[in-house]
Amino acid sequence: MSKCLFAQNQVEYLGHVVSSRGVEPIGSKIQAIQQWPIPQSTRALHSFLGLAGFYQCFIHGYASIAAPLNHLMTKDSFVWSLTAQQAFDMLKEALTTAPVLLELCAITTAVKKWHQYLLGHPFVILTDHHSLKELMTQVVETPKQQTYLAILLGYDYHI
Incomplete structure (x- = not known):
């Protein structure tokens, strides 16, 4: 019984909130994305893309938005550019204004x-x-x- 919840308005399940409004990302994860600093290494970028990729179902055109960042993940090509910054900002914006599924x-x-x-x-x-x-x-x-x-x-x- 300690693991059961009944008559709840919303339930957190696998990084998502399921409620009468539909399925949404958990607010604390979205807040973490909003506050994410500009990646300074491939490893930091990989971490950001991992979190963003988990919620890609909420972002229309995720692959095309993230393409410049994925390109930076190839060996010895991590050079932060204006295109990368725009893609980074667009992903953060898209995730923080995600529509309900x-x-x-x-x-x-x-x-x-x-x-x-x-x-x-x-x-x-x-x-x-x-x-x-x-x-x-x-x-x-x-x-x-x-x-x-x-x-x-x-x-x-x-x-």
């Missing part, structure tokens, strides 16, 4: 996590998101939607 991502993440409890048992997914209410009757348009829908197949649920 779609509810479908949060639902599938929860179902995968608790699959041992949900498989073979009917359950209800509560949402006010209209397109999720019609999930099984709408046309699946993107590969991401197909992936999420495939995760939910085989479960006895009602939205």
Whole structure:
């Protein structure tokens, strides 16, 4: 019981906060990113990119934004430039103003996590998101939607 939480407004899980607003990065991690000093070495840059990469799902176009910084990671090419500074600032800005993920991502993440409890048992997914209410009757348009829908197949649920 000491590890169980019931009737919570939000839950921290694997570096994320899951709440009624959706999935977001943990505030303390975002604060650490905001206060991150300019990397002075490849090792320091690697640390920053590791943390930023963990939250890349919140950043649209992460790979293209981080490309100048990733280029600095190659052997003997660490020279901080204006392009690197702009990429560094853009990543920090993008991470501190991260949008909330779609509810479908949060639902599938929860179902995968608790699959041992949900498989073979009917359950209800509560949402006010209209397109999720019609999930099984709408046309699946993107590969991401197909992936999420495939995760939910085989479960006895009602939205």
